[in-house]
Amino acid sequence: MLITITACSKEPPQSQKAALLPAPMLHTDPSDVIAHQSLKTMIATLEAPQNSTYDLYRTDLDGDGRREAIALFKTPYGFWCGIHGCTMLIMQAHNDHFSLVNAVQPVREPIYIKEHTTNGWKDLLIRVSGRTEKAKNVALTYSGLKYPHTPANLPAIDEFAHIYATPAFNE
Numbered sequence: 001m002l003i004t005i006t007a008c009s010k011e012p013p014q015s016q017k018a019a020l021l022p023a024p025m026l027h028t029d030p031s032d033v034i035a036h037q038s039l040k041t042m043i044a045t046l047e048a049p050q051n052s053t054y055d056l057y058r059t060d061l062d063g064d065g066r067r068e069a070i071a072l073f074k075t076p077y078g079f080w081c082g083i084h085g086c087t088m089l090i091m092q093a094h095n096d097h098f099s100l101v102n103a104v105q106p107v108r109e110p111i112y113i114k115e116h117t118t119n120g121w122k123d124l125l126i127r128v129s130g131r132t133e134k135a136k137n138v139a140l141t142y143s144g145l146k147y148p149h150t151p152a153n154l155p156a157i158d159e160f161a162h163i164y165a166t167p168a169f170n171e
Helices: 032-045
Strands: 053-059 068-075 085-093 098-118 121-128 136-140
Touching: 032 053, 032 068, 032 085, 032 098, 068 098
Parallel strands: none
Antiparallel strands: 053 068, 068 085, 085 098, 098 121, 121 136
C-alpha cells in the first residue's frame, strides 16, 4: 500500500502571482446634445451668425470607440457657403466634449467615410464640383494633425471609390 501526502499552499509562489494592473481607461461616447453644444460654442467663438444651420453626422473616425462629429453647414449662405460649396467642420470626440480638428471648404454632398485609415483616421471621400475644371472625387486623408483644408487642390481619385464607403448624412 502506497500513501501519498501532498500539501497545498494558500498562496501561489511569488513567480506565479499576477501583477496588479490599473483598470483600463473607459471611453465615453459623448452624446449628440454635447456635439450640438460644442458646435454652438464654436459658432460663438468664431463670431458666426447664431442662426447658422448645419447637418450633423457622427462616426468613429480615429478608432477610439467615440464617434467624432462632422458638421456640414447650410446657412447663412454668405458666411458658411459660397458658389462652390459650404464649410464642413470635423470635431474629435473626447469623453465629455468635442474639439475642432479643422474646417474643410468648400464641400458639397455627397460625403463618404472609408474604412481605410491614414495616420489612424478614416479617409473621407467628397466630390468637388461647380468649378471651371471638371468635377472630380477626392480623398481627404488625415495628416496626423488634420484633414486637408481645401479639397479643390487635391488630385482626382477613382470615380467609383465611394462604392465601398459609407455615405454620411443618410444620402
